[in-house]
Amino acid sequence: MNVTIAGHTRYYRSVAFDARKNEVVLIDQRLLPHRFKLLRTRDYRQTAAAIRDMAVRGAPAIAATAAYGLAQAARAFRGTSLSRFEAHMARAFDTLRSARPTAVDPLNALTEVMRASDAGHTVAERQALALAAAEEFAQKSVEDCRAIGRHGLPLIQDGMRILTHCNAGWLACVDIGTATAPLYAAHAAGIRFHVYCSETRPRCQGASLTAWELAHQGISHQVIADNAAGYLMQQGAIDLVIVGSDRVIARTGEVTNKIGTYTKAVLANRHRIPFYVAVPLSTLDWELESARQITIEQRDEAEVLGAWGIEWDPVRARPKRGARHVYVRVANPASTALNPAFDVTPPELVTGIITPRGIFRPTELWQRRSELGPGHE
């Protein structure tokens, strides 16, 4: 998407590859929204570190980064020995996979690149095939998001007020995003609407990343406390909710997503507001019987007990002179916290799942498994 810095607008992907320098080029998301800076990794170990240190986040973006990282490893190999090349690739594969071991998307991406590369008869062929596969993986990811936007576009009408949660935007993907795809499609189509970004404590991806994205596209939006969504719905001020998902259980239609998603779904249901979930097909889980089999990640207490931000002068509405990005403790110093990272929204609260193949009721996914299931992406 376009990013405007100091009056200059340029097109970026959150993950890209510089073939000439053999570098993966990432937007360093740890510095957003306060600073826009590209991070170039010079070898696959640096690429793995960027994944591990969360310079890049979001399942599709991490997957593309891992894919490019493996192509980068292939192209860095010097020599013609296939057995040595294979040993080198196996090491790179393991290093990139273990950078974020619980995510399934990077593993799939790495497997795809590895398979494509294996078809080559020489090291040079394998190197070229690896890069082509990584580029194809990233491009497919972009096309999927574009298709989500196309299918979601009819949901958005002029004058609508739309609630989002967390960031399932282009930063989390390679481009366009999932939950944001219908918004960007509608904006491009000249439809006027307003977005409420729920801040998404504790890590505040809504306030920082989604708001940053929408601001750069010139889309009307406001940040709200997570607590304010219910009030706005009571006032009739929200017409539609669109969120992303980390994993949709295809068998049941259950949606796992950032903590607080369930709450928004319960509120939307009470107020009869349509609640949509936008995902690429890779987010559909065809294995699990139920979301009860998922262990909800419990994250560091510090996230709940404080906040990260830039030292700010509220009167002049700008960063303080020489401001640093700091962590402040908000909560009582002697208290502890509980920090579940995800929750599960049951299918009866979900109006529809927006996929690259169309919008489906959550319970419809399993019926259409021959069409949407693995091997049919």
Next chain:
Amino acid sequence: MNVTIAGHTRYYRSVAFDARKNEVVLIDQRLLPHRFKLLRTRDYRQTAAAIRDMAVRGAPAIAATAAYGLAQAARAFRGTSLSRFEAHMARAFDTLRSARPTAVDPLNALTEVMRASDAGHTVAERQALALAAAEEFAQKSVEDCRAIGRHGLPLIQDGMRILTHCNAGWLACVDIGTATAPLYAAHAAGIRFHVYCSETRPRCQGASLTAWELAHQGISHQVIADNAAGYLMQQGAIDLVIVGSDRVIARTGEVTNKIGTYTKAVLANRHRIPFYVAVPLSTLDWELESARQITIEQRDEAEVLGAWGIEWDPVRARPKRGARHVYVRVANPASTALNPAFDVTPPELVTGIITPRGIFRPTELWQRRSELGPGHE
């Protein structure tokens, strides 16, 4: 309640009066939870400033502060002229009332002290009567909270996990608190339970003040993101919700309280978890036909776009050397926010209203107006 600082435990009220020095003694709540410091006001103007600058907060606490402030003004008067005394008192009354002009409790408190004082025949008598009335007002407020605790105690059983929102604790009252009163009564009775303090963005009174209160009483508790309440209820990990209220519409049973209360009530209702609201009788509004007549205060965007806290070293789990209390911007700098301060919970979501006279269904209040209504406090 008792406060333990550096191993020393002492009993405090959030608002007290030092008759010898003619000073109102407040716990400066702007410095909590990071620093415990008393604020002594030397005249009624300083007392009004403490109210205006939010050194003291919570309707009952502000009301008691205003009452003491008027007594302080009376006792500072030098001379015997009743007409001059009356002019002086009228000025003090206006100054104290306008320190927080929308609140109804301080106005009631000031009126009570003024009426009591007016019964005196001399300046000296009026001065004494004013102080006696202020002390009586504060003591009555404490007795009300104690009665709320007595009536709420049977709701709390051994092993329960209880959710609170915001701070309706002793800091917001003179002592004991409203929503916290049943908790303190149960703790004193030896009942074991665990409290989840929802952090209550944007101002985080749950994470900072309620957690601070519970820690000083040795009550088991954890801070959670507001987003996590739904998840915990799904897990069967919450047995009871108790919150306070800024205003209960007696005619309808609607509960206005800190933003996010409605969300908790909707979630509790879905999971069939009892949802109680604890209030003194002064919080019951017998005038309004409906909560729709209330204008919801929209507060400063900065609250939502950032956070206040103390610079903290997360690794060593302590404040940084020379740490200051700072405001950090979390949200995208180019974005704006919407910040409604309160919401309204409809009576069908409220299991009961815990008052000093017992627990009532929200729709029962109006039927019992002859017993609970104005003039029967």
